[in-house]
Amino acid sequence: MNTNTIVKPYANEPFTNFALEENVKAMQAAIAKVKGELGQDYPLYIGAEKVMTEAKITSINPGNVDEVIGRVSKADQALAEKAMNTALETFESWKKVSARERAEYLFKAAALMRARKHEFSALMILESGKNYVEADVDTAEAIDFIEFYAREMIRLSQINETQPLVKIPGENNQISYIPLGVGVVIPPWNFPLAICVGMTVSAVVSGNTVLLKPASTTPVIAHKFVALMEEVGLPAGVINFIPGSGAEVGDYLTTHPKTRFISFTGSKEIGLRINKLAADVAPGQIWIKRVIAEMGGKDGIVVDETADLDAAAAAIVASAFGFQGQKCSAGSRAIIVESVYDEVVEKVVAYTNKLQSGLPEENFAAGPVIDKASYDRVLDYIEIGKSEGTLLAGGGKAEGNGYYIQPTVFGDVSGKARLMQEEIFGPVLAIAKAKDWKQAIAMYNDTEFGLTGSYFSSDEDRIAEALETVHCGNLYINRKCTGALVGVHPFGGFNMSGTDSKAGGYDYLMLLTQAKLTSRKV
Structure with a gap:
């Protein structure tokens, strides 16, 4: 992969002006295109293998309940375990890929999503019930997350140059941010592209591999994102797509001894349950699991x-x-x-x-x-x-x-x-x-x-x-x-609103990495 791309200064993705008739017509054309593709069956992604299961999650249009958006294969515990083993194996090679090269995959994904922006938004309009502006903003935020976290990982990899440690005679000291391991990513349905993308790519560009369990009401837009990441050449097994029941698959992976972190956005009740389950140390577990949770507000x-x-x-x-x-x-x-x-x-x-x-x-x-x-x-x-x-x-x-x-x-x-x-x-x-x-x-x-x-x-x-x-x-x-x-208003709350993490902020990737200090006598 070419790793010589010049990283331009970050700028937020512009929103579409739907006061202009040509933009309305473009969105209507995208909706018509997506409507022609509804009702398909979608597989799980476990490494390079695409798995069709008999059990399916059926996604419907909340604005027209007679319209089926798609049927997504549903993982059970056995398939979740297979995905975990695949993610563990892939992590051993992915963690060795340079930050710059990992970021390159994201830059390509952002460019491709930008080229298909209305198509992604149209699918969200049908699957989640967003109007044109809300869907367009969601897609723009997804692009923002991809590019912002790619740049952030490059910055973190150069932190010894940008934020050097205090120097003392006779030693060469450096700090690096290395990946954690395998993470479980559980995004919400209300920002089914932006938050799903942000949670996933932040983990991946940090050098982790993930098990992505999308919301059961909006799994098709999540699949479209995973397919895009495959299209840009992201190695198989870095993102494993495993829709399934929270009670069966979610709890199983949260308590799994090889799970290193859980990234969750959703209700207070489920967030507290995840935090409680993750706090128990399973046999064979050698770390304290990290929980990154955004749990709502009043x-x-x-x-x-x-x-x-x-x-x-x-x-x-x-x-x-x-x-x-x-x-x-x-x-x-x-x-x-x-x-x-x-x-x-x-x-x-x-x-x-x-x-x-x-x-x-x-x-x-x-x-x-x-x-x-x-x-x-x-x-x-x-x-x-x-x-x-x-x-x-x-x-x-x-x-x-x-x-x-x-x-x-x-x-x-x-x-x-x-x-x-x-x-x-x-x-x-x-x-x-x-x-x-x-x-x-x-x-x-x-x-x-x-x-x-x-x-x-x-x-x-x-x-x-x-x-x-x-x-x-x-x-x-x-x-x-x-x-x-993204990058303007780092997002995350206090008290029962979550773990005080700031998505789209300059310290977010530190939650998905661990700082390693090396000291060498010279």
Whole structure:
């Protein structure tokens, strides 16, 4: 492989402007192309072997439940063990490949994904229910992760030049970041390309081999990524693709003595279970397993009386209802100072009522939630909300042959209410009133989570205090609390939001490597 590529300065992938008719037509053409390929059967990838199993995971379109996206082969424990052995064997050669050469595979993958950007987005629109913008941003973030981590691995491999150790006479001291081993990668369904790609390529470019267990609701887009990595020539066995049951395959690999690390994004409950299982040392295990977990949030936007109220209301609605609120960064709480409460609520309700529900492939602002379990859970929370606050917008099912729910707003909600404390992961916004800006911040902090938050104010002294006291991993001032960019807003939260890792940040690859110091007398 050519390893002489000049590494240009990093820049984020631009988003597509769908205000331009030619871009809309290009996406429509990509959707038509992908629709012509639906309903296929997909194999597992275990080394160079593609394994078709009788048991399948059937992926359906949440916006049109009669449409099958594809049927993906399903691993059992025996196949998981075979994949583990393959990954272990491949690791012995992959760890010896230079950082520059590993990065080259990623640069090629980014270029190929960029050339097929709309095709990847179109598949996400159909499989996960994202509209054009949400899918385009997801694909752009995937490209960003690939290129950012490739550059980061090259930087880490040159750290003795960029961040030299203190020199002493008579010794030559160097530090290197070497890979950990075999990792289990368990990405979520809500960013089925970006987070899946980011979690996987960060591990791979660091010199590890992985067992990728995609989310069962979005396995086809994950397969498309794995196939792309095969196409760019990534050696077989570096990424092993093993969809399967969390209870059967996920637990088995989490407790496996040869698993070196588990990289997980998902719910608090599953993240805590993984952390607990990984903490037990299995017979034959010679390391403490590393767990990298991002586990969600109960994020909120605080608005005081000095804020730009129109901007605050628009940000609240965008944060609450982007991708139907199915983001760990979603602003499902708004806490508003009482002197402007009624005015902001009126604006929020007006913006919310403009959101139209419908098929993602037709680019409606509001689409479906991901599956029947989510649909039932969110509707249950809406019923709870009717006894905890005042229903201001939405409040029930929306029309369509899928899992459609009206964007729903509740006002006058207590800070201790379930709607203000529990992660709903759906299009439900709870609004609470605070007597002043200090109480509003205290109400924001009254949660077990700590992922994203936003504070709207024009008072610099208040902003300074908010920057210090609002306890979350990603705090934004006078903007929405969603939309982190790779390399710009390293992403990860506090408390029950995870292990404080920062995806898309300059220290992330250190979680997937171990520092080795060598000292030689001269």
